[in-house]
Amino acid sequence: MIEPTWRLPPIPVLLVGIVLIACAETGGGAMAQFKLELARWARGTMLARPEVHGLVGVRDVDEQILDEALVKLDGGLRLFHLHAEGMGTIIIVTTMVATSLVVRSTLRRTIVALITVGGAVYPLGYLLWSAVIPYRGIAGGKQLAEWLVWIPFGSAAIIAMWLLAGSIAWQWLDRRSAR
């Protein structure tokens, strides 16, 4: 039996996926290229806010705190690189599946919109976290990124994927029972 062909998702959706992958690649390169400058900037910003980071003025204690914050900042940038690359691919693949297999147009548009917006913004939460660490500390930055980005946009992408899975399962069961 010859299977039907894939349908392309809307061009703006493809553009979002590709731009996200390009940002991930650029971020990965920039991370390595500007590592020293980033570390210097973060260190200076943290030293200017000792109360936020719990710096006590004792070199041995403070260096440990600063090192931990710098490791987390670097980790946030790495996670942006990984998640943007992965979500870019996932946006393209899952919207192609939705465009080809979800019959109801309202549901199809909802799934495509949620995956595109949720998937594209979610990785930016890691950039936000890294950028905010020097100003608000590790936990403060994480809380901000969680509530502003990860929870709302991550949930949107997860809900869309379950809607897509449910829709395909419904269609598959329907087709089997019709045989």
Add this chain to the structure above:
Amino acid sequence: MRRPPTLLVLVAVVMLALGETAGALLSPLRPAVERYARARVAANPTAHGLTGSAEYDDEVRNRAVFTAEAGVSFFHTHAGGLAPVILLAGTIVASVVAQPLARGILFGLLTVGSLFPLGYVVYALAALETGRDAGVALAERYVLTPLGTFAILALVGLTVILGRAARASQPAR
């Protein structure tokens, strides 16, 4: 490009959805996961070799919790990575492999192989229930290796078929 069978697409999308949901367990729900892991270690003291010595037991508990969290993390990354690969490979099979038997076998192998990341859920749970080393060995032996082999066989089979097709399409010298 032709679509692979709906069942293969469904399994890949479900794995993707599960993988993304597991991602949430690693961040906002992490404290709940850690609490659950510690409770399971405490419920299986013999399997984990807990001795009653606070310092030693803490070390064992921490290692078991770390292994369980690593299992969830591996599941998240593998489910997110393997599902697009399976969909792409399935699309190539549907578009290029002409022989129905070969196509059917490759679709079957890809569908079962796409369940591979579930092995890491078993890895995480078994490490808590049967002890770290026994749990990891169990997951590797009974889930990860067989399911991974299915995926690898599908990709090797597709490579062989594509290689033959490429040779056949070359003009004779």
